[in-house]
Amino acid sequence: MNQSAFASSHSTGLLANRYQLKRLIGIGGMGEVFLATDMLLGEIPVAIKFLTQTVSNSNIQKDFAREALMSAALSQKSLHIVRAYDYGVSDRGKPFYVMEYLNGKSLKDLIPLSLLQFVHLTRQICLGLQCAHQGIQVDGKIYPLVHRDIKPANILVVPDPILGQLVKILDFGIAKFLNYAVTVSTNKGFHGTLPYCSPEQLEGEKLDSCSDIYSLGVMMFEMLTGAKPWQPETDLFGAWYKAHHFEQPRTIAQIKPQLKIPHQLNDLIMACLEKKASDRPQSVGEILQVLESIEHDNCASLPTNLKSIATPKIIFNSQLLLTLEKDLMKLAWPVDKPKQEIVFPQLLNTRQKIVAALWLMLPKREIQQRLTAKIYHKFIFVTSPHPMLLWVTLLYTPQLKPRWLPCYLDMQNSANIQLVSSLADNESYPLICFTLESPHSCSTILSSDIEPSQRQKLKIWVEQSQKLPLTSQSHLSKQLLKQQYQQIQPQLLKQIAFTPQAVASASLNH
Incomplete structure (x- = not known):
């Protein structure tokens, strides 16, 4: 985006009388991300995401505010979920939320991974998902959260002196708000993430953690092979609907025959890709158990960062x-x-x-x-x-x-x-x-x-x-x-x- 487009799209003054936008740093199907400065906290850098939807309906604004608050609360519970600090609606009616600014790489730019790197990063992804699926307490009730958009582009990997590579899951907590847009315009709502959608998500059904587990299975397959389990003729909604509902996924051995992985890991990934939610692992905890077993069996060759x-x-x-x-x-x-x-x-x-x-x-x-x-x-x-x-x-x-x-x-x-x-x-x-x-x-x-x-x-x-x-x-x-x-x-x-x-x-x- 050039400077003129930047100026026309967003106010050149302080957003919410607090944030000074600096430059565009990312564009996705759901919105744009800007590097900004929090002037209130001593010019600390933050990342601000503007959602593509325009919020004019007061009820939708309330839904967005609720999801943003839940996202902020959730981000305080897990190291592996990007921290959300603030939210609001711009003077042009565009909802935004403010996140910690992290200088890292998208998982999509690191694929394919070695087995050891795969286990290291996937374990962290699962810890973040597990925290969300367990839910947060609001007004005395526990609210489990489902991400609904797990994909490599929503996983950030940042350097860390302790873990070597630290995983941060992006876009958590706004899922239900975005799902509102999906019910209005299905094709637009799934733009860019169709390869990772569970069959029940394509049907517009109420989702639970098993939907995220399906998306995680697609992503794990891609993390190891560099390819997706299906290769439909087109990227249109109908082609992906057919693949997720009726076509069996390709095997890891078909895509990358030279890759030697433990049989229990292969079985795990294929189980995550089952069409019926009841046939998949029923919790991320089950996936973590397999990963920890694999990690234990291979620990002698794990890289160190002492x-x-x-x-x-x-x-x-x-x-x-x-x-x-x-x-x-x-x-x-x-x-x-x-x-x-x-x-x-x-x-x-x-x-x-x-x-x-x-x-x-x-x-x-x-x-x-x-x-x-x-x-x-x-x-x-x-x-x-x-x-x-x-x-x-x-x-x-x-x-x-x-x-x-x-x-x-x-x-x-x-x-x-x-x-x-x-x-x-x-x-x-x-x-x-x-x-x-x-x-x-x-x-x-x-x-x-x-x-x-x-x-x-x-x-x-x-x-x-x-x-x-x-x-x-x-x-x-x-x-x-x-x-x-x-x-x-x-x-x-x-x-x-x-x-x-x-x-x-x-x-x-x-």
């Missing part, structure tokens, strides 16, 4: 270490903290500088067993709906259960701003270990190095947090980070388990 999360063997500089040695006997467990197995971040005032540290209390025996532990850490930050940082440290000893040390930091708290700023200013941070047994004394200090790239990110996040307006939704961001934390745990452990001997972090024993 370079960005493992801590190298770099200890504190000698002067700081000496200072800690001198001050060690003076350290005492804070009187306002319970004497139990807990971890919390706190600034440590040394003689030379202020250092951000983790204080933790563990049984004396475990502290001794952890002296040779490998230490891994990760920082994860979200700006919306509330700026919050997750600081995760992992003590890994092969013979012991992993010891996870998560800390959630509200980044609108001045003390936490100071703490994270200190993390950014120092090359390392100490883990100060106190014994659970009386007299609860400090017995060991472990240290973990912070890479320069991580320190730079911490500085940027501190600056962003200080620019954002005050909110009261910290609990929502914490819940989002908790979900992400739960999902990265098995990923990290799997990577660690199949990585050659890692370098242990240094420890100081007393």
Whole structure:
């Protein structure tokens, strides 16, 4: 779209007195997506999608508002669903919704995939779908959501330092609103997505999760082969109606005979493509079970991405270490903290500088067993709906259960701003270990190095947090980070388990 067309299609002023449109970044059958700047939140980039339908009827506007609110609520429940922040109707009557801006690639541009990449991405897609199908609570009732438009173009893959590739499902929550348009104009409603529609969707029937599972089956077939299960003579509605209702899908072996995949995966995909909804897997959970079985059988050859999360063997500089040695006997467990197995971040005032540290209390025996532990850490930050940082440290000893040390930091708290700023200013941070047994004394200090790239990110996040307006939704961001934390745990452990001997972090024993 040229600049003149851009100006004529959308107001050149602020959309909803808040968003400054920058440029068109995508066009689809359902609308246009623009890169924009949220002027209210300190010029943060966002993506805004305008739907092709014009909303003039007040009832339709209410339906759209309801679906947009459900989409926003759903996006707070799963890491794998693109976050929706806002919605509205433009002065020209076009509905829009505001999403997080993500710099990634569409799944359609990555197809076909290797088996390992397929399993990795499909598992994340299923986790997002499962969250939606389980539903969200509105006014005391659970509302399951069906996407109704699962296809590679609606799956975004973005680089991620933990998962390697992170899946985000787009266009969730507006499905029912779009379905209104389908009932009015069938051909227009299915434009561009006919190859992925379930038979019952083509009939205009009420849909459930099995319809999404059919679409997922078509997409999984395409992810592995680069082709669709059917190849009708035309792309018209009638040709695809015939294919989905009456024609058996081609087999993966027919399209790509050289591709060797587990038989249970082949059976799974073909089961998803059954004409009758009752013959398909009845939940995404069933698909996840098969994927996890395949992932387990192939885990020895899974790629690892530990370079960005493992801590190298770099200890504190000698002067700081000496200072800690001198001050060690003076350290005492804070009187306002319970004497139990807990971890919390706190600034440590040394003689030379202020250092951000983790204080933790563990049984004396475990502290001794952890002296040779490998230490891994990760920082994860979200700006919306509330700026919050997750600081995760992992003590890994092969013979012991992993010891996870998560800390959630509200980044609108001045003390936490100071703490994270200190993390950014120092090359390392100490883990100060106190014994659970009386007299609860400090017995060991472990240290973990912070890479320069991580320190730079911490500085940027501190600056962003200080620019954002005050909110009261910290609990929502914490819940989002908790979900992400739960999902990265098995990923990290799997990577660690199949990585050659890692370098242990240094420890100081007393």
